[in-house]
Amino acid sequence: MGNREKEVLPLKQRAIEILARLKRLYPDATCSLNYSTPVQLLVATILSAQCTDERVNKVTPALFDRFPDAESLAIADLVELEDLVRSTGFYRNKAKNIQAACRMIVSEFDSVVPNQMEQLLKLPGVARKTANVVLGHAYGINVGVTVDTHVKRLSERLGLTQEKDPVRIEQDLMVLLPQPDWENWSIRLIYHGRAICKARSPVCIACELADLCPTANKPVVVG
């Protein structure tokens, strides 16, 4: 057994037990964003940056009614697009990225959202988090772990990573968790973050992970 494995083994067992409990706690957990096609999921995920899924779901019905696919979004009037996504915040940047990504999908990928990480990362406004969501939920492909604000916070509190950078946190989690569970891990951790392990006031007393959590009942550090 190498040093790295020795270091990881107890942590890995803990991560697997946390995963099993999350599955029991949130058996039907699924992506909270509403969408009908991969491009709609891509757009909804871009809009979810610095915004709640609930807010995004209020915006997308009118948006997808008006611009349902990559072709229509690629030629949309930018001001109209900005208006439609305004309430999600950072709307100018989001509208610009959505349009630029859709233009590239139309011109380089035959109007189909690519199903490979390297190709997705070429799209404007798409980093690993968005790409992992699209691959995991639109195509059922697990090539990484989605690390959003909830996954970051809970993975740190649960002592599964010491890293701060989402890409490094993702690498740590990929070592600890079985690949088929990468995407469902994130979804369930997000559920747990919303329900129990909240940013400013984690409810450790009601948390079914408390005996596995090194920061249970400790003062909250908001990063």
Ligand code: SF4
């Ligand atoms: S015990 Fe507390 S800090 Fe740990 S995961 Fe549960 S709610 Fe979060």
